[in-house]
Amino acid sequence: MKRSALILSLLLAWTAAAHACAVCGARDDRNQKAFLNTTILLSLLPLGMIGGGLWWLNGKVRERFPDEFVDRDALLPEQSPRD
Numbered sequence: 624m625k626r627s628a629l630i631l632s633l634l635l636a637w638t639a640a641a642h643a644c645a646v647c648g649a650r651d652d653r654n655q656k657a658f659l660n661t662t663i664l665l666s667l668l669p670l671g672m673i674g675g676g677l678w679w680l681n682g683k684v685r686e687r688f689p690d691e692f693v694d695r696d697a698l699l700p701e702q703s704p705r706d
Contacts, residue, residue, distance in 0.1 A: 684691075
């Protein structure tokens, strides 16, 4: 019990020495731009990965089933209208 209390107090003292997180201490213009660019990148990355996966899957489906998406009506012979 005393050991866990000692570890907890050391962890709390260690985090107090950090003064602030990286975002709170980013008063420099370069740091703010870097954080903004990283935020944009990490926000768009999952969307790009999902889009890329769907694009790849579409190519694989079209490769495996090439006639699946052909309009069936286009394959029928044209019928002459009856008078």
